[in-house]
Structure formats: structure tokens, C-alpha cells
Amino acid sequence: MLHRSAARPSAPRLPGRIAKSERKAQEALQERYRLGSLLGCGGFGSVFAATRLSDGAPVAIKKVPRNRIWHWSELIQLLEWLELPSDIVMVLERPEQSQDLLHFIRARGFLREEVARQLFRQVLEAVRHCTSCGVLHRDIKPENILVDLATGQAKLIDFGCGTYLQETAYTHFAGTPLYSPPEWTRFGWYHGEPATIWSLGILLHEMVCGKMPFRRGWNFSWGLLSLPQRLSPECQNLIGWCLSMHPLARPSLEEVFCHPWMQDIDLP
Numbered sequence: 001m002l003h004r005s006a007a008r009p010s011a012p013r014l015p016g017r018i019a020k021s022e023r024k025a026q027e028a029l030q031e032r033y034r035l036g037s038l039l040g041c042g043g044f045g046s047v048f049a050a051t052r053l054s055d056g057a058p059v060a061i062k063k064v065p066r067n068r069i070w071h072w073s074e075l076i077q078l079l080e081w082l083e084l085p086s087d088i089v090m091v092l093e094r095p096e097q098s099q100d101l102l103h104f105i106r107a108r109g110f111l112r113e114e115v116a117r118q119l120f121r122q123v124l125e126a127v128r129h130c131t132s133c134g135v136l137h138r139d140i141k142p143e144n145i146l147v148d149l150a151t152g153q154a155k156l157i158d159f160g161c162g163t164y165l166q167e168t169a170y171t172h173f174a175g176t177p178l179y180s181p182p183e184w185t186r187f188g189w190y191h192g193e194p195a196t197i198w199s200l201g202i203l204l205h206e207m208v209c210g211k212m213p214f215r216r217g218w219n220f221s222w223g224l225l226s227l228p229q230r231l232s233p234e235c236q237n238l239i240g241w242c243l244s245m246h247p248l249a250r251p252s253l254e255e256v257f258c259h260p261w262m263q264d265i266d267l268p
Helices: 017-032 101-106 113-132 182-187 192-209 233-242 253-257
Strands: 033-042 045-052 058-065 078-083 087-093 098-100 145-148 154-156
Touching: 017 033, 033 058, 098 101, 101 145, 101 192, 113 145, 113 154, 113 192, 113 253, 182 192, 192 233, 192 253
Parallel strands: none
Antiparallel strands: 033 045, 045 058, 058 087, 078 087, 098 145, 145 154
């Protein structure tokens, strides 16, 4: 796991040894990897499929502007990183048969509770690991969860919105607005764990229902949540608990782990 504690300004093209070092980094990237198609992009960078020339292994190359990096981490293996004039290039593992959870759900309409339970448990484990390291992800959503289709393993990726975990309230939001908790929308503050639990509730709803629980621009004061009758009572209870309007009414991360719906899971 790698952290950068402060943002670095974009580096100008300088003569001498610095410029030579930058050229070497660019040449090293071209010599070691064959760049492929664009896998995805967002506010913090672009990710490309690539192949490591030494052994043909598939990798992902993430290109992030220097001035967007405050601190970052991945729960997917970082193989190498290079500094270019205006960007940081990260070379990450890329399972050959992988798909982000958003497309995984869309291909099936929605996930059976058994499948959703296994994947959701793995996301919870990743969040627990982040918490133990003092990291708040702040952008938990299907696009940021990578599913290995061969093994069923799920990995939490893209810490571009992440920050250090703190006990006091946050007064700046970074992440996807549709996943922001109602206390941020209404009052302009949120605490780390309750906000995370809210986003996990939205994630679970998307997994088992195939759609977001609330429409864009909905009025939080309504507190309306409609769930399909096909869902088990335990699943409905967990979603409703995570999406409690008041942050203190939501479960803790450990209470989610201990919820009846989360029991008897065979992990891949």
C-alpha cells in the first residue's frame, strides 16, 4: 500500500538530468508494456488495458495527473509506478476475466441474493481493511468494484476520492453525489462510518434490485424506500437499516457483518 501525503505540482519540462530522467521513464513504459484499449476514465485519471511484454501478463495502467494526487492506495496489487512530466503512471494487476460490478449487474438484470451476499461480504472485508489502515474510501459504488469472473473474487479499487479517517465530521464531500448521505445534502457535513454504511446500503440495493433506490433529485425528507417482495425479509431489513435517514440509526460496520442476512457465506 502506498500513500503520498501531499499534492505535487505538475512538473515543467526541465533541461539536464531531470528531463533525461523523464525521458527514461517514458521509454521504460514503452519498452515494458504494450498499451491497449481504454477501460474507463473519471475525474482522477484514465485506466488502460495493457500487456507486460516480458511475460505477456495482462495489466492495467492508470494515468493520474500529478496535481490530483494527495494520497492514494489500491486494494488491487500495485506492480510498478513511474513519474512522467505531468502524470503519475501506475501499473496494476488486471485479472484477464474481470468485469466491474456495474456491468456484472447489468448483464444479469439483478443478482440473486446468494451471489450478492458473497460479493457484498468481500466489499465489507475491503472496507474493514481500509478502516484498519485509517483510510476512508468515499466512493463505494459498482464501478469501483472489480469482479474476477473466474474466481468470483471482488476487489475495491480507485481511491482517488479517499482521505484519512477521522472521528470528527467532514465538511467537504468527494465522491459520487448520488451516493452521498442525506446529512450531507441537508446539513453539509457527514461522519465517515455512517456515510460509508449509507453508500453500502445503496450498493446492496443496486445488487439485488438492479437499480438505484432513489431517483435523482429526490426529497430526502420523504424517506421512502420501496423494495421488491421477492427479497427475503432479512435482505430487506439490512437494506432499510443501512439507508436509515438519521446517521445514528444506521448500523456499524461490525453490525452489518453480524446481520442475519450475512451469515453462512461460502467465500471464493
